[in-house]
Amino acid sequence: xxxxxxxxxxxxxxxxxxxxxxxxxxxxxxxxxxxxxxxxxxxxxxxxxxxxxxxxxxxxxxxxxxxxxxxxxxxxxxxxxxxxxxxxxxxxxxxxxxxxxxxxxxxxxxxxxxxxxxxxxxxxxxxxxxxxxxxxxxxxxxxxxxxxxxxxxxxxxxxxxxxxxxxxxxxxxxxxxxxxxxxxxxxxxxxxxxxxxxxxxxxxxxxxxxxxxxxxxxxxxxxxxxxxxxxxxxxxxxxxxxxxxxxxxxxxxxxxxxxxxxxxx
Numbered sequence: 001x002x003x004x005x006x007x008x009x010x011x012x013x014x015x016x017x018x019x020x021x022x023x024x025x026x027x028x029x030x031x032x033x034x035x036x037x038x039x040x041x042x043x044x045x046x047x048x049x050x051x052x053x054x055x056x057x058x059x060x061x062x063x064x065x066x067x068x069x070x071x072x073x074x075x076x077x078x079x080x081x082x083x084x085x086x087x088x089x090x091x092x093x094x095x096x097x098x099x100x101x102x103x104x105x106x107x108x109x110x111x112x113x114x115x116x117x118x119x120x121x122x123x124x125x126x127x128x129x130x131x132x133x134x135x136x137x138x139x140x141x142x143x144x145x146x147x148x149x150x151x152x153x154x155x156x157x158x159x160x161x162x163x164x165x166x167x168x169x170x171x172x173x174x175x176x177x178x179x180x181x182x183x184x185x186x187x188x189x190x191x192x193x194x195x196x197x198x199x200x201x202x203x204x205x206x207x208x209x210x211x212x213x214x215x216x217x218x219x220x221x222x223x224x225x226x227x228x229x230x231x232x233x234x235x236x237x238x239x240x241x242x243x244x245x246x247x248x249x250x251x252x253x254x255x256x257x258x259x260x261x262x263x264x265x
Contacts, residue, residue: 008129018091018104022143024125029082035074039103041090042069043150045114047121049083056109064115066150070107086121103151108188110154114257120146162187163201166194170213174236180206215251218244222260229256 009023020040026048044051046061053059053067055075061067069075071092084242093104113210124146127139165187178186183206184194198206213237221232233244 008152015256018093018100019143019147020089020091022089022124022128023086023087023140024085026084027079027082029080031077032083033077035076037072037074038069038089039071041071041092041106043067043088043090043103043147044138045086045117045121045146047084047086047118047125049081050079051083051085051247052078054078054124059109059111061111062113064118065111065113066117066153068103068106068150070109073109083147084125086124086146088147090147100147100151103147103154105190105193106154106188107185107190110188112153113151114153116230117146117149120149160195162189166198166201166206166209167213170210174210174217175234177210177237210246211251215248218248218256219252219259219263222256223263 009021009159017122017241018041044053044061045066046063046065048063050063051061053069053075055069055073059067089174090100090104093100119140124139124142127135127142130139140208166183169183169186180191180194184191187194189197200202202209204212217236218232221227225232228241229237229244230241233239233241236244238244238247245255248259250255252259
């Protein structure tokens with residue numbers, strides 16, 4: 001059931017790229033909006049109540065929560081309690097030096113809790129429906145700062161957990177030689193961001209880290225088990241014993257058989 005929406009919308013000129021417009025909406029209980037999508041990024045910050053968004057998966061957003069939906073992602077909105085929100089629509093940003101870049105290049109939905117942003121969001125709401133030149137400049141500064149805080153929060157959140165997430169993912173997928181694109185999609189980061197974070201955390205690129213893990217696993221299996229070379233190769237993603245042997249010799253200087261003979265306990 002779609003009910004009346006109360007709120008205000010302010011459009012921004014391109015000088016504040018990538019922001020298109022910002023809005024404040026208050027929606028009544030039992031609100032519902034069916035499947036739809038946008039050609040731009042949409043940031044929603046909940047200032048009161050609870051909102052359910054069904055997109056790539058179901059998200060329950062409470063007061064103080066941020067959710068960012070990427071372009072062309074079909075989604076629905078619903079709320080039993082009613083809710084209020086700040087919404088910021090913004091364009092894709094191709095300039096890697098732009099401070100909004102982490103937000104405006106994301107390929108996946110971002111959901112996080114940021115209750116400390118509530119006061120700023122409420123200040124933004126107060127200025128949206130004031131149409132003086134003075135208020136327009138204040139509003140743009142507020143929105144710009146809000147976007148930068150969200151971008152910084154997103155980068156810090158991704159970075160703090162990235163090393164563990166990437167290491168765990170690679171360990172669990174040693175038998176599948178996933179492409180960098182596939183790994184970045186699984187971890188919800190862009191390929192360029194994935195490579196940069198991998199080098200920051202591990203000092204090497206993604207494929208090099210993956211091969212280091214495969215080699216370490218092979219060494220462990222050679223010394224701690226009686227698995228055949230073919231079985232060990234299959235366990236780390238090689239279709240033949242010959243391919244595995246060539247890989248192992250490249251990294252160790254000896255064949256798997258020689259390594260096992262010298263190190264088997």
